[in-house]
Amino acid sequence: MFRLDAISLTHANGHVALREVTLAAGRGEQLAIIGPSGAGKTTLLRLLSAALRPGGGELTLLDTTPWSLAAEALRQLRSRIGVAHQTPPLPGRQRAITAVLAGRLGVWPWWKALASLAYPLDIAGARQALAALDLAERLFDRCDRLSGGQLQRVGVARLLYQKPQLMLADEPVSSLDPTLALQTLQVLIADARARNATLVVSLHAVDLALACFPRIVGVRDGRIAFDRPAAKVDEILLRDLYAAEGRQLPTQDKQSLATEDTPGAIPAPAPLPRRNNCA
Amino acid sequence: MNATFAALPLSVPLRDPAARGRAAWVLAGLVILWPLLSIGEFHPWVLFEARNLKVVAYFLAGFLPPESSPDFLRELAQATLQTLAIATAGIALAFLIAVPLALLATQALSVSRLGPGPGQPRARWLRRAVRGLMMILRGIPELVWALVFVRVFGLGPTAGVLALGLTYGGMLAKVYAEILESGDQRPVRTLLEAGSGRLAALCYGLLPGSAQDLTSYTVYRWECAVRASVVMGFVGAGGLGQLMDQSMKMLNGGEAASILISFLLLVLLADALSSWLRRLLANTGTGNSVAGVSALALTLAGALGLAVVLSFHLLEIRLGDLLSWDAAQQIADFFVGFFPPDLSLAWLHKVAQGALETIAISALGTLLAAAGGLLLALPASGRYGRIAAAATRFVLNALRSVPELVWATLMALAAGLGPFAGVLALAVHTCGVLGRLFAESFQNASAASRNALIESGSPPFAAFCYGTLPEVLPQLVAYTLYRWEMNIRMAAILGFVGAGGLGQLLYVELSLFHYAQASTLIAAMLLLSIAVDSASAKLRSMMNR
Numbered sequence: 071m072f073r074l075d076a077i078s079l080t081h082a083n084g085h086v087a088l089r090e091v092t093l094a095a096g097r098g099e100q101l102a103i104i105g106p107s108g109a110g111k112t113t114l115l116r117l118l119s120a121a122l123r124p125g126g127g128e129l130t131l132l133d134t135t136p137w138s139l140a141a142e143a144l145r146q147l148r149s150r151i152g153v154a155h156q157t158p159p160l161p162g163r164q165r166a167i168t169a170v171l172a173g174r175l176g177v178w179p180w181w182k183a184l185a186s187l188a189y190p191l192d193i194a195g196a197r198q199a200l201a202a203l204d205l206a207e208r209l210f211d212r213c214d215r216l217s218g219g220q221l222q223r224v225g226v227a228r229l230l231y232q233k234p235q236l237m238l239a240d241e242p243v244s245s246l247d248p249t250l251a252l253q254t255l256q257v258l259i260a261d262a263r264a265r266n267a268t269l270v271v272s273l274h275a276v277d278l279a280l281a282c283f284p285r286i287v288g289v290r291d292g293r294i295a296f297d298r299p300a301a302k303v304d305e306i307l308l309r310d311l312y313a314a315e316g317r318q319l320p321t322q323d324k325q326s327l328a329t330e331d332t333p334g335a336i337p338a339p340a341p342l343p344r345r346n347n348c349a
Numbered sequence: 350m351n352a353t354f355a356a357l358p359l360s361v362p363l364r365d366p367a368a369r370g371r372a373a374w375v376l377a378g379l380v381i382l383w384p385l386l387s388i389g390e391f392h393p394w395v396l397f398e399a400r401n402l403k404v405v406a407y408f409l410a411g412f413l414p415p416e417s418s419p420d421f422l423r424e425l426a427q428a429t430l431q432t433l434a435i436a437t438a439g440i441a442l443a444f445l446i447a448v449p450l451a452l453l454a455t456q457a458l459s460v461s462r463l464g465p466g467p468g469q470p471r472a473r474w475l476r477r478a479v480r481g482l483m484m485i486l487r488g489i490p491e492l493v494w495a496l497v498f499v500r501v502f503g504l505g506p507t508a509g510v511l512a513l514g515l516t517y518g519g520m521l522a523k524v525y526a527e528i529l530e531s532g533d534q535r536p537v538r539t540l541l542e543a544g545s546g547r548l549a550a551l552c553y554g555l556l557p558g559s560a561q562d563l564t565s566y567t568v569y570r571w572e573c574a575v576r577a578s579v580v581m582g583f584v585g586a587g588g589l590g591q592l593m594d595q596s597m598k599m600l601n602g603g604e605a606a607s608i609l610i611s612f613l614l615l616v617l618l619a620d621a622l623s624s625w626l627r628r629l630l631a632n633t634g635t636g637n638s639v640a641g642v643s644a645l646a647l648t649l650a651g652a653l654g655l656a657v658v659l660s661f662h663l664l665e666i667r668l669g670d671l672l673s674w675d676a677a678q679q680i681a682d683f684f685v686g687f688f689p690p691d692l693s694l695a696w697l698h699k700v701a702q703g704a705l706e707t708i709a710i711s712a713l714g715t716l717l718a719a720a721g722g723l724l725l726a727l728p729a730s731g732r733y734g735r736i737a738a739a740a741t742r743f744v745l746n747a748l749r750s751v752p753e754l755v756w757a758t759l760m761a762l763a764a765g766l767g768p769f770a771g772v773l774a775l776a777v778h779t780c781g782v783l784g785r786l787f788a789e790s791f792q793n794a795s796a797a798s799r800n801a802l803i804e805s806g807s808p809p810f811a812a813f814c815y816g817t818l819p820e821v822l823p824q825l826v827a828y829t830l831y832r833w834e835m836n837i838r839m840a841a842i843l844g845f846v847g848a849g850g851l852g853q854l855l856y857v858e859l860s861l862f863h864y865a866q867a868s869t870l871i872a873a874m875l876l877l878s879i880a881v882d883s884a885s886a887k888l889r890s891m892m893n894r
Contacts, residue, residue: 121804149806159797161819167365172815176806183811188371193363210366232805 071097071236071268072118077127079113079292087113088292090127095268095285097235100259102279103272105289106312111272112156114289115238118270119153120144132235149176152234154258156241158225162214166205166224169213170196173232199227202257204250218245226254230261237262239271243278248322251275255282275322276308382716389709390769390849404600405763411602415610422607424592429611432588434660435506435581436574436619439513441657443574444567446486446518451525454479457537457555458529458547486519488875492754492842495581496859497867501683506664509586513574524566532558565627572623579612580754584845587664589615590754594846597758613750687868696866699854700873707850707877710768711840714775715833721776722783723825729784730791732809741784748781753839757848768849775836775843786828790821823892830885837881841874851877 073094079087087110095101103111116122117129120136129135136147152173160169167190174192175183185191193209200206203223208216216224222245229237239258243251255271259282262269273279279286279300286303288295288311295311296303308319385391395401452458454476461472494512502508537554545553556563582590589612596604629645727733729741757774764770799816803809844852851870858866 119804121800145806145808147806148804152805153801155801159795159801159816161798161816163822164815164819165367168815168819172802172807173805175802175808175811175815178811180808180810183808183814187814189368190365193365197363234805 071095071099071132073128073130074117074124075128075130077117077124077129079117079122079125081113086292088117088124091292091294093287093294093297095270097268098263098266099285100262100269100283101271101285101287102283103270103287103289104274104276104279104311105295106314107274109289110292111289112240113292115153115240115270115272118236119151119238120148121153145176149232150234151236152229152232152238154222154225154229154237154239154242156222156244157218158221158228160213160221160224162212164213165209166200166211166213166216166227167193167196167209169224170199170227170231173228173230176232195231196227199231200224202230202261203227203254219247219250222246223250223254226258230257233265233267235265235267237267237269239269241272241274244274251278251322252282259283274320276319277321385709385712388706388768389713389772390767391713391772392764392769395764395769401763401765405759408600408602408605408759408762411600412606414603415606416601416603417607421604425589425607425611428582428587428589428592428608429615430663431506432578432582432590432615433575434663435509435513435578435586435588436571437656437660438506438510438664438666439578440517440567440571440574441660442510442514443517443521443570446514447521447525450479450483450518450522451529452547452551454483454522455526455529457532457534458541458551460541460547463538463542480523483519483522485875486515487517487523488519488878489516489871490838490842490874491516491577492581492584492845493855493871493874495586496584496845496856497683499585500859500862501679504585504587504591506587507666508584509578509581509588510664510666512581512586513577517570517574521567521570525563528559528562528566529555532562561630565630568623568626568630572619575619576616576752579615580752583754583758593755594758597762600762609751609755616750686864687871689865690868690872691863691865692869696869700851700869703851703854703870704873704877706768707837707840707844707852707874708881710771710775710843710848710850711833711837711881713772714840715779715829715836717772717776718779718783718832719825719829721780722787725780725784726787726791727813729788732791732813742788745781745784745788748777749779749785750781751778753778753843754846757843757846761847766847766849771840771843771848771850774848775839779832779836783828783832787821787825790824790828791817794821826892827889830889834878834881834885838874838878841877 074091077091078089081087091110091114093114103114105111113122117124118131120131123137129137132147132150134143134147136144139147158169168187171186171190171192178186182191190196197206197209200209200223203226205220205223205227208220208224213221213224222242226239226242229239237258242258243254246254255278258269258271261267271279271283280303284300285297286300287297288303288307290311296307312319456462456476459472459476460466461469491512494515495508498508498511502511532555536558537550540550540554541547578586578588579590579593582588582592583594585591585594589608593605593608593612596608626649725741725745728737729745731738753774756777757770760770760773760777764773794817796817798820799812802812802816807815841851844850844854845856847853851874855867855870855874858864858870
């Protein structure tokens with residue numbers, strides 16, 4: 071489905087975001103990306119959505135090399151990849167239904183896109199996507215009337231409505247309370263599974279990632295720190311990953327796990343923040 | 350999928366609740382637009398009639414080469430100088446009119462408000478009367494004043510200077526009064542409370558804080574006056590405009606081209622000079638000053654005084670004559686002829702028709718301009734590369750540098766006399782203005798929504814419609830409504846060159862010395878511009894909800 075081979079990327083301001091990253095996933099696979107802020111999670115996802123061009127290495131998306139494609143072919147490839155953003159960039163005056171329907175602009179002909187601005191052409195489809203996220207009643211509300219968490223779910227609904235083969239989500243539940251966050255992830259996971267689509271989600275909350283995803287990729291300093299099944303992720307790995315962020319492991323629930331007080335001591339095998347109730 | 354979600358009752362209807370409202374707006378728009386199209390004689394096909402095409406082609410072919418015989422160039426230089434002189438003398442006159450009006454009208458110098466003291470009701474009524482006078486002065490376009498004064502003083506620059514003086518006097522007075530009120534009021538209030546006279550309070554309490562703003566605005570108005578004085582020549586008030594009017598009527602393309610070029614150069618020069626002066630003003634204030642007056646200010650004031658004196662000398666007008674008892678008597682005698690206005694039903698009916706035509710011209714012109722501006726703003730905002738952006742920006746600049754009245758003369762050739770020529774003239778000029786403003790909005794809009802759509806495979810045009818347009822639409826509509834307010838005044842004037850509406854009626858009635866009828870028309874113009882101002886303000890506040 072996608073393959074990154076020794077990918078490097080340096081931003082225009084000279085900041086090195088990714089160093090020699092190698093990562094691959096097959097069709098229908100689901101993985102979570104975790105790591106401290108600034109580790110390169112967002113950059114990684116932007117590479118996967120063919121929004122950023124890698125500085126070095128080989129990138130294959132949906133069995134093609136996106137940056138060797140002509141403009142029209144690249145556009146069609148992008149329409150098969152969908153992204154849910156942490157703060158969805160939706161115009162405040164746009165209504166939720168229009169924002170959701172915009173997910174299919176890549177496959178709609180131009181006249182349909184224009185006509186849908188005058189009268190929404192797929193109300194049932196947009197309603198279904200929003201209803202899955204418990205937002206059906208906000209269907210005709212303007213985006214500037216929605217809270218941050220509701221906006222995030224509108225962004226997820228757009229992704230659901232787009233039905234892409236590669237689903238990417240950049241911290242899609244960061245503004246939601248624990249229950250809603252879990253439910254929203256469950257919807258994404260169920261949708262990806264039903265359509266056999268590949269799902270890559272970056273998450274700040276370690277416990278959610280471990281509870282919901284079979285495969286966990288830890289990113290630190292622009293490198294893959296580990297890439298293994300969730301069952302094989304132990305606390306030592308996690309503490310290494312988040313070493314720069316102090317003694318707390320970021321979790322969904324506010325009471326993060328505190329590490330041992332005595333520095334240098336071998337951490338006791340504390341219970342990992344794991345849930346078994348995800349999907 | 351989780352059972353709790355699938356089982357959710359879908360209580361939200363499958364019909365867009367906003368659809369009915371939208372349909373009603375579209376229907377109302379069509380119902381309004383349809384009669385406007387017929388009143389505005391919207392017949393685009395006449396542009397392609399062989400006869401009209403031939404006239405325009407003949408005229409435009411004459412543009413090359415521009416006329417450059419020494420005799421003509423001398424005449425051109427003289428006219429250019431005259432235009433500059435009219436603008437300068439007009440602003441000087443406007444300044445003389447504006448200062449006493451502003452001092453009377455401003456709240457900042459009110460002694461009776463302290464307390465409130467004795468005589469407050471009387472002062473309030475006086476202030477109201479002065480404000481009303483200012484509104485009438487600036488509400489009637491300078492071109493109408495010019496047309497009227499040409500009847501009193503004959504063809505020539507005197508009419509232009511007086512017209513500029515009155516209209517700009519009203520504008521300057523209003524803005525002066527506002528500037529005086531917007532600054533820090535404590536120094537002047539302290540002085541007044543200490544029993545200081547009003548003029549002393551002005552000099553010591555208000556001017557130190559607001560002199561820079563006042564000067565800067567006056568310079569900006571001078572720049573506007575240069576453009577206006579060109580246009581006023583079309584009704585016989587001298588300068589470049591008069592020359593251009595003659596050349597166009599004779600279909601002399603070569604002369605028209607030379608005049609247009611020198612007009613554009615003059616406007617560019619005035620722009621540059623004005624912005625240089627204003628930057629200079631903004632940077633001073635902290636320089637070396639002797640007794641509060643810097644050497645620079647003295648130099649500038651000296652140069653200004655010299656320019657004004659030279660202007661009056663060149664125009665062979667003596668300011669004293671304009672402000673003399675004789676002139677006042679002459680003007681008063683003339684204006685008495687305007688009263689009472691003709692309010693007979695038959696004439697009112699005709700005026701109403703003219704007003705409708707003016708509304709149609711302004712609305713259609715502005716609508717066409719908004720559509721064209723939108724189309725041109727896309728490349729001008731750099732969406733299709735740098736070359737396309739530079740080219741469209743050049744086109745937009747050219748469209749808006751040529752005044753509406755000049756476009757109207759051209760369009761009258763292309764489409765025949767009548768309202769449609771006015772529609773086209775407004776559309777072309779306003780398209781240049783709106784195109785530039787729209788392009789700036791597109792550039793300033795955040796690109797995040799649009800980019801997110803592009804990154805999920807949306808074609809650029811759809812991404813623009815779904816990502817950029819919703820954010821900038823209120824601003825685009827606000828710009829368009831502002832231009833409509835300006836265009837309704839312009840549409841009332843375009844008739845002077847045969848482009849229909851109230852202006853055409855006024856031109857005819859004044860030529861026939863029917864002053865009672867003319868005064869009804871001028872009153873109608875005033876009412877119309879006030880009505881459009883408030884309608885546009887209402888629409889804009891509705892948009893921002």
